[in-house]
Amino acid sequence: MNKKLITIDLDGTTLNNKAEVSSTTKKVLSQATAEGHIVSxxxxxxxxxSKQIYDSLGLTTPMINFNGALAHIPHKNWDKSYEYTINRDIVFDILNSRKELGINMLAAEGKHMLLADNTSQLVEGFFPQALKSNQILNQQNLQHDPxxxxxxxxxxxxxxxxxxxxxxxxxxIEVNTWGGPKAVLEVVSKGIQKAVGVSYLADYYGIAQKDIVAFGDESNDKEMLSYAGWGVAMQNGTPEIRGLANDVTTLNNQENGLAHYLEDYLNLAK
Structure with a gap:
């Protein structure tokens, strides 16, 4: 079998509903890496x-964050890293018209930056429950383009x-919607989505498009699954994602669906 580039979404895919990586998933991804495949x-x-998940999987490959806007190797200065940013004046403009637009909370982030204008809507596990003075989103604190x-x-x-x-x-800009019950919009640079990052990784490793295997469950995985040579939707994925994928896992993210699928697909020793 040709060496595969295996690109994995986290929430609803690699992670269970408690945002944890199971020992089964760790074992299978480790086996795939040991057999020469690239897991990213x-x-x-x-x-x-996401860095704690990366570390728990023992990865050394590049990671793509913010739906394709950031490519880097954690804990290293990688000379091939990239970061697509948004002009901070757009943030200030949205901040000024926040109430008029009906925005309850606004946050701006970068690789090592998190600023938010309040904590009323913060999601546990995704945002801190309280903000320090230097984490409040204002003109003084936002010194760099997010x-x-x-x-x-x-x-x-x-x-x-x-x-x-x-x-x-x-x-x-591009405007994307988060999956899940909360109404959350995310803005990134124009043309940015996960397939941008996947294509970049494939070029870096010299992997043909047909040898890319991608796993996802939500609307932000659409371009990645369509771009990959073999796009796999999770059983718990949205109808749209399951409809466009090459295949769908038999088991969901609570049942180690990604791990069991990959084990069979790569013929890993059980």
């Missing part, structure tokens, strides 16, 4: 809440806010 995390998560902007909005205003943002900044 490609996630919408920022680096600050990689991602996150907005918590009212469910009934989600489309309206998306349309307004695209009308004003659509030539330089």
């Amino acid at each position: 995390i490609v996630t919408g998560r920022p680096y600050r809440i 990689t991602s902007i996150t907005m918590f909005v009212d469910q009934d205003k989600k489309q309206l806010i998306t349309d307004r943002l695209l009308k004003k900044y659509g030539d330089v």
Whole structure:
């Protein structure tokens, strides 16, 4: 079998519903690596809440964060790393019209930066429950262009806010929606999505597109699964993702669906 580039989403895919990696998943991904395949995390998560997962899997490969906006090797200065940013003036503009737009909370992030304007909508596990003075989103603290902007909005205003943002900044940004019950919008640079990061990794490793195997479950995995030579949707994935994938796991993320699928696909010793 040719060497494969295996790109794995985290939430709802590699992680169970408690945001944990099971021992079974660790074992299978370790086996895949030992057999010469390349395993790389490609996630919408920022680096600050994915590095511990990367470390627990014992990976040394590049990681893609912010849905393709950041490529880097944790704990190393990788000369091939990239980071696509958004002009900070856009953040200030949105901040000034936050109440008018109906945005409940606004956050700006980079590889080593998290700023938010309040804590009322923060999601446990994704954001700290309290902000230090230097973490408050304002002109004084936001000194650098962010990689991602996150907005918590009212469910009934989600489309309206998306349309307004695209009308004003659509030539330089993309607006994505988080999966799950909360109405959350995420802004990244124009043209950025997970397939950008996957293509970059494939070029770096010299892996043909047909030898890319991608796993995902949500709308932000759409381009990655479509781009990969073999796109695999999780059983718990959205109908859209299951419909466009080459295959669907028999088991869900609570049942180590990714690990069992990969074990069979790569003919790993059980």
